[in-house]
Amino acid sequence: MASTLNMFIYFLIFPGLLFTAVVGLLTTWVDRKVSARVQWRVGPPWYQPFADILKLLGKEIVIPEGAKRTGFLLAPMAGLAAVTVVSMMLWLANMQGVGFVGDLIAVIYLLTIPSIGMIIGASASSNPLASVGASREMKLILAYELPFVIAIFTAVSKVSPMSLKLEAILEHQAANGVLLGHPSCIIAFIVAVLCMQAKLTYPPFDIPEAETELMDGTHMEYSGPILGVVKLTQAMMLFTLPVLFITLFWGGLQFTGWGLLYTIVKYVLIVTIAILIKNTNPRVRIDQAVRFFWGPVTVLAIIGIILALAGL
Amino acid sequence: MPQLLVPIVVPAVAGGLCLLIPRRVRGVREAVSLIALAWTLVAAFRLFGQWPLSYVKDWGTLGDLTIQFDLMLTQFSAFIVVFVALFGFGVGLYSISWLSREHDGRRFYAFMLWTVAASIGAALANSLVILLLFWEALTAILYVYVNTGLKKLDASEGAAKSFVMLGLSDAALFIGVAMIWARFGTVSMDELSIFVGDGMTTWIYILLMVGAITKAGAMPFHTWIPAAAKGAPTPVMALLPAAIDKLLGIYLLARISLDLFSVGQGIMLLLMIIGAVTIIGAVLMALVQHDLKVLLSYHAVSQVGYMILGIGxxxxxxxxxxxxxxxxxxxxxxxxxxxxxxxxxxxxxxxxxxxxxxxxxxxxxxxxxxxxxxxxxxxxxxxxxxxxxxxxxxxxxxxxxxxxxxxxxxxxxxxxxxxxxxxxxxxxxxxxxxxxxxxxxxxxxxxxxxxxxxxxxxxxxxxxxxxxxxxxxxxxxxxxxxxxxxxxxxxxxxxxxxxxxxxxxxxxxxxxxxxxLLFLAAKMSKMRTGRVFIGGTRPPTNLDSMHVSGTGFYNTIRETRGLSGLFANAEQRVFDVYEIGGRIGNGIVQGIRMLHNGVLSTYLSWAVIGLGVVVFALLSTLLRQLVNMQ
Known part of the structure; x- marks a missing residue:
């Protein structure tokens, strides 16, 4: 068990807040650069996301009339805190092979807190368009949660002996090869990546933010430093979700020699898939998204878990 | 007074007192109820940790069955008692300000105190007969308690539905207890250890289980909770279906599933299916409700699923x-x-x-x-x-x-x-x-x-x-x-x-x-209030026109293919056992009614046929006895 001082350092600097934020922001740069190349533009320099956040921190905050201040300001913070805890749990399991704070179920639940935070914050803003965005965000959670959970437990079913502990899942993969070697887990991985797209509210699932009709929906009334927190949380999610999938399906993170390079390749590959889907698909309607996730994606996920239980 | 009786007798007596205090006198019955509830709470806390403690008194015999007033404090019942008393006190305190002049405070407090007394009695009972007595008392109290609601029509409808469903489940429990006594010759919970192997024991278990899960409100016996929620005073919902009924129902389910019976895979699977169906079915209904109390009542059902699933x-x-x-x-x-x-x-x-x-x-x-x-x-x-x-x-x-x-x-x-x-x-x-x-x-x-x-x-x-x-x-x-x-x-x-x-x-x-800290660093003073941004246009002067109601939040889900039919059926009460039972009963009554066509000769012919049957039965018995004698 880590001492309190260690825990502070883990949480604030590495692998918690600071590290996750920096890598997350760098990843958003990759996102912007790749998007730019897809659209035949040059794209921003690497420090652009940092400059953006710093600039937001210096701006004033405008709170709409009738907003419930505490909820409006506190909700995004809770999301930031939760994603930091998740990042820390994943990295400590990968680096030291110890369970910290909790197991996989805690990870899944903590990962919904940023979305809940956005919903509560948007509801508290008393903006009607943000209300519509909040409603859509919640429906989106409902839509992807079903196949996402099935995909996660497909991986758990392949671990023997079955365990929810992150370190046990990693140990199993170190001894028996990565879970992605099984056909069932390949299906689960595809499902998980699709759900990641919705979790990040990336197109085609940017329905709650819908720039054209809701003008950024859930984020609409946020400005200045608090918008910075919202953007930072999104960036950190973009970093944390691929790390979760690498941990679950793809043998985890390695830190020595070629392993380090391999880890980076795995990470960039997952991120690039997300970015490419983002850039090549128009936004769908919320009912289409619900039908997509509850229909074909869930069926795919169920096929995956049945294959897993059949031993494949 | 024996320590075990204090948390039962004190609220029961105080409840009677509340009814005796004239309606005009204000403040006294509130004081009496709160003192009694506080006393009960203290007594419950003092009981905690004193297990095993028992109190047995013979009440006489009924045929071969000696009815004993048999209470026993176990580790399990002790914590149920503490929380029943806690909820009783909390809701009692809340009700003082909640009740308006139109409510009948006398009956309200009396029923609350009796509810607490009967619940604690049911949790402490060691004899299944005593448990059954308290259990049925609760059903009866709930009926009159729900009826204290101000919306008379909703209240009486909800009360009747609760009474019928809980009453029938109590009957199942009663038959189950009777079968236990007939088969094993004892009704003491600490003496019973039944292996569910044959058809008879399976039936006994299922009857007791129906009694337990109806009280807790699991599907398919859940519909009394939303019905009661429409008309009952809200503190009644907070006290009974939300808290005490959950504690007691799951307490009984856990006692029978873990202590009294050793059940097999099939029963376990049945419990898990009930749990999973309850979780999903009730929460889907909750999603589309437009009345807060009814919405909460569906969650009161849905959450039971987790408990049954866990036990199963x-x-x-x-x-x-x-x-x-x-x-x-x-x-x-x-x-x-x-x-x-x-x-x-x-x-x-x-x-x-x-x-x-x-x-x-x-x-x-x-x-x-x-x-x-x-x-x-x-x-x-x-x-x-x-x-x-x-x-x-x-x-x-x-x-x-x-x-x-x-x-x-x-x-x-x-x-x-x-x-x-x-x-x-x-x-x-x-x-x-x-x-x-x-x-x-x-x-x-x-x-x-x-x-x-x-x-x-x-x-x-x-x-x-x-x-x-x-x-x-x-x-x-x-x-x-x-x-x-x-x-x-x-x-x-x-x-x-x-x-x-x-x-x-x-x-x-x-x-x-x-x-x-980040905020402080970024200067909190740079915060100002502005108008709501709705895409660049000026917000309307009548702000009510911008009100987005939560009612339609999940219409997308409701209209999703596959679910829309389910919702439509559920709203028609196709899955409501109360309605189904009502329809079957109505069908039988209608059938019998057709016989009553008011024509004398029909009635006479029925009477003659009936007489014939009776005579035939008597004669055949007589003949058989004659044959046996020879």
């Missing part, structure tokens, strides 16, 4: 999770009904479309409701998450023991949790966040007597989440023989998974502190 796995950690969930659910669901009662009292309605934006006017109620809502949705590190997590872990352990179907139940439980969150997002949004309708601009916070119970319950939600090891060690582990591993630093270790709620909380608080 037969895995110790899941049983512990199910029992812990019973406790947690009683805390936050009772709190949620109290919140709904506060809204009803101050805003005059529980219709979701008429509410909105009350967080500023009612900050205490809002924060308490937010805590309850996040707890029931299983947001870590609150208490609802911990118990759900234990049930999930138990299901995964079931899977690791080779039960391949584990994932269906697991996914049902997980998905039910997401749907619960969605439904409470709607509650928080439409009650407290969103836009404030101009009609509600006068609304103020509730008086302190209503705030205190909500604050206490909200604190319990936080404490039982962050220091989950405390209730687990104190209340749950003694019942499940120490199945849950705990560490001094507040971590819970289940073997298959682990979670440290206290560390998680510490880190989240640290994150919030960092965020706050």
């Amino acid at each position: 796995t037969g895995i110790p950690i899941a049983i512990a999770g199910g029992l812990f969930h019973m406790l947690n659910n009683a805390i936050y669901k009772s709190g949620l009904f109290l919140s709904a009662g506060s809204l009803e009292k101050q805003a005059g309605t529980t219709e979701i479309k008429n509410l909105g934006g009350l967080a500023r006017a009612m900050p205490v109620t809002f924060i308490a409701t937010a805590v309850f809502a996040l707890s029931i949705s299983g947001v870590p590190p609150l208490n609802g998450f911990v118990s759900k997590w234990m049930v999930y872990s138990g299901l995964v352990e079931l899977g690791s023991r080779g039960v391949a179907s584990y994932w269906i139940f697991l996914v049902a439980a997980f998905f039910g949790s997401a749907l619960t969150l969605a439904s409470f997002v709607k509650v928080l949004y439409s009650g407290f966040l969103g836009q404030l309708p101009s009609k509600l601009s006068h609304v103020r916070e509730v008086p302190w007597a209503m705030q205190v119970p909500m604050i206490v319950l909200a604190l319990l939600c936080v404490v039982f989440g962050v220091y989950a090891v405390f209730p687990l060690e104190r209340f749950i582990n003694p019942v499940v023989h120490g199945a849950v591993g705990t560490s001094a630093s507040g971590g819970i270790e289940l073997g298959i998974g682990s979670f440290s709620p206290s560390i998680a909380t510490g880190l989240i608080l640290l994150g919030l502190a960092v965020g706050f």
Whole structure:
């Protein structure tokens, strides 16, 4: 068990807040650069996301009339805190092979807190368009949660002996090869990546933010430093979700020699898939998204878990 | 007076006193009730830890059966008694301010006190006959209690439905107890140990189970709860279906499934299916409700699913999770009904479309409701998450023991949790966040007597989440023989998974502190208020036209193919056993009615046929006896 001082350092600097934020922001740069190349533009320099956040921190905050201040300001913070805890749990399991704070179920639940935070914050803003965005965000959670959970437990079913502990899942993969070697887990991985797209509210699932009709929906009334927190949380999610999938399906993170390079390749590959889907698909309607996730994606996920239980 | 009788006799006598105090005299019956409830609570706390304690008194004989007034304090019943007394006191305090002049306070307090007395009696009973007596007393009290509601038509309809459904389930329990006595010759719970092997024992178990899960409100015997919610006074809902009925129903289910009977795989699977169906079915109904009280009542049903699912796995950690969930659910669901009662009292309605934006006017109620809502949705590190997590872990352990179907139940439980969150997002949004309708601009916070119970319950939600090891060690582990591993630093270790709620909380608080510092660094003074931005146009002068009601939040889900038919059927009450039973009964009555056509010759011919049957029966018996004699 880590001492309190260690825990502070883990949480604030590495692998918690600071590290996750920096890598997350760098990843958003990759996102912007790749998007730019897809659209035949040059794209921003690497420090652009940092400059953006710093600039937001210096701006004033405008709170709409009738907003419930505490909820409006506190909700995004809770999301930031939760994603930091998740990042820390994943990295400590990968680096030291110890369970910290909790197991996989805690990870899944903590990962919904940023979305809940956005919903509560948007509801508290008393903006009607943000209300519509909040409603859509919640429906989106409902839509992807079903196949996402099935995909996660497909991986758990392949671990023997079955365990929810992150370190046990990693140990199993170190001894028996990565879970992605099984056909069932390949299906689960595809499902998980699709759900990641919705979790990040990336197109085609940017329905709650819908720039054209809701003008950024859930984020609409946020400005200045608090918008910075919202953007930072999104960036950190973009970093944390691929790390979760690498941990679950793809043998985890390695830190020595070629392993380090391999880890980076795995990470960039997952991120690039997300970015490419983002850039090549128009936004769908919320009912289409619900039908997509509850229909074909869930069926795919169920096929995956049945294959897993059949031993494949 | 023997110590065990105090928490039963004190509220029972005080309830009688309340009825005797004239209606005009105000304040006295409130004082009497509160003193009695406080006394009961103290007595319950003093009982805690004194197990095994018993009290036996012969009441006479009935044929071969000696009826004994047999009470016994076990580790399990002791904690049920403490929480029944706690909820009784909390709701009693709340009701002082909640009741308006139109309510009949005399009957209200009398029934509340008798409810507490009968519930404690049922929890302490060691003889199944005594349990049955208290159990049926509760059904009768609930009938008259729901009837104290001011909306007479809704109240009497809900009361009748509750009475019929609970009464029939009590009858099932009664038959089950009678069969136990006939087969095993004893009704003492500590002497019974029944192996469910043959058809007879299976039937006995199922009859007792029906009695238990109807009280708890699991599908398909759940429909009395939403019906009662429409008309009953809100504190009644907070006390009975939300809290006490859950504690008692799951207590009985756990006692019969774990102590009295040793059940096989088939029964376990049945329990798990009931649990999973209840979770999903009820929460889907809750999602589309437009009355806050009815919405909450469907959650009161849905959450039972987790408890039954947990007990049904037969895995110790899941049983512990199910029992812990019973406790947690009683805390936050009772709190949620109290919140709904506060809204009803101050805003005059529980219709979701008429509410909105009350967080500023009612900050205490809002924060308490937010805590309850996040707890029931299983947001870590609150208490609802911990118990759900234990049930999930138990299901995964079931899977690791080779039960391949584990994932269906697991996914049902997980998905039910997401749907619960969605439904409470709607509650928080439409009650407290969103836009404030101009009609509600006068609304103020509730008086302190209503705030205190909500604050206490909200604190319990936080404490039982962050220091989950405390209730687990104190209340749950003694019942499940120490199945849950705990560490001094507040971590819970289940073997298959682990979670440290206290560390998680510490880190989240640290994150919030960092965020706050970031704000300070970025100059809080640079904060100003501006108009709501609605795409560049000027907001309308009548702000009510911008009100987005929470009613239609999930219409997309309702209209999704596959679900739309299900919702339509459910609203037609196709799945309501009460309606189905009513229709069957009505069919039989209509059939018999056709015989009554008012024509004398028909009646005469029936009478002659009847006489013929009687004569034939008598003659045949006589003949058989004659043959036997020869």
